[in-house]
Amino acid sequence: MRLAPAQQFPPSFLPSFRPTFQGHFELSQTSSSSLAWTSYDDQKTWASSKAGHETKDAITKFADGPVYEDVVVFAEDAGPSIGARVVELVSWIHPTSNIDAEKEKKVASDFTQFQNAIGTEAPESDGGLVAGWGQIKFDHEGVLSRRFTSLIGWKSVQAHYDCKKTAPFLDNIHWLMDNDDAGVEMVHYAYSQSLEGKNSSI
Numbered sequence: 001m002r003l004a005p006a007q008q009f010p011p012s013f014l015p016s017f018r019p020t021f022q023g024h025f026e027l028s029q030t031s032s033s034s035l036a037w038t039s040y041d042d043q044k045t046w047a048s049s050k051a052g053h054e055t056k057d058a059i060t061k062f063a064d065g066p067v068y069e070d071v072v073v074f075a076e077d078a079g080p081s082i083g084a085r086v087v088e089l090v091s092w093i094h095p096t097s098n099i100d101a102e103k104e105k106k107v108a109s110d111f112t113q114f115q116n117a118i119g120t121e122a123p124e125s126d127g128g129l130v131a132g133w134g135q136i137k138f139d140h141e142g143v144l145s146r147r148f149t150s151l152i153g154w155k156s157v158q159a160h161y162d163c164k165k166t167a168p169f170l171d172n173i174h175w176l177m178d179n180d181d182a183g184v185e186m187v188h189y190a191y192s193q194s195l196e197g198k199n200s201s202i
Contacts, residue, residue: 032089032189033059034082040135043071072149074132075108084127084153088160091147091185092176093140104133107148110175118152121168124160127153140183148179157188 037043046052060067070091081087094103108131115129131150138145154160163169 036078040071040073070134070136070138070147070149072132072134072147074130076130078130078151080127081130081151081153082127084155085190086126086154086157086160087189088152088154089149089185089187089189090152091134091149092179093145093147093183093185094179095140096137096144096146099146107179108133110179111148111150114172114175117168117172118163122163122166124155124163124166125153126155126159129153147185154188160188 035043037046047056056069092107094107111129111131115131118125119128129150129152131148134147134149136146138147152160154163164173
């Protein structure tokens with residue numbers, strides 16, 4: 001989602017959202033907001049409520065482009081990753097026709113291999129890595145698809161790029177590339193700045 005120039009999200013428009021994040025790096029006018037739920041059922045209940053509809057309408061009003069929306073069920077707490085100085089948000093796109101229980105398990109298992117290597121061997125990392133399957137189906141170039149999304153914490157954007165030249169990354173990136181079905185979306189966010197009160201609805 002891109003914000004029109006000089007427009008911001010008034011906190012009153014996002015009463016339920018825990019931080020509103022501003023993209024500071026590749027896409028300077030891109031904003032991302034996040035809300036943690038105790039369960040997917042709770043999220044669906046809110047989304048179908050009056051408050052949920054009003055919040056989504058408010059977000060659409062302030063966007064001058066398409067709104068990227070997904071609900072990701074993470075295998076573990078995403079809090080430490082979100083608290084990193086910089087978070088790399090990566091989404092791998094998979095046609096739904098290629099997804100079954102075995103595929104979901106393999107993609108998640110392969111990510112765990114990369115997660116373990118970077119989390120324990122890469123000094124550039126910060127806050128850990130989490131990933132999970134997005135629950136919302138969407139059209140990707142005419143093909144019904146879903147995302148497998150990861151939040152990867154880094155000490156800085158440069159630290160991420162530096163890590164890409166090291167053995168822990170080079171020796172394990174194949175775990176992610178093997179599951180690149182239809183494309184990858186990636187951007188860096190300064191999530192922790194939002195958590196400290198900058199550009200935040202809290």
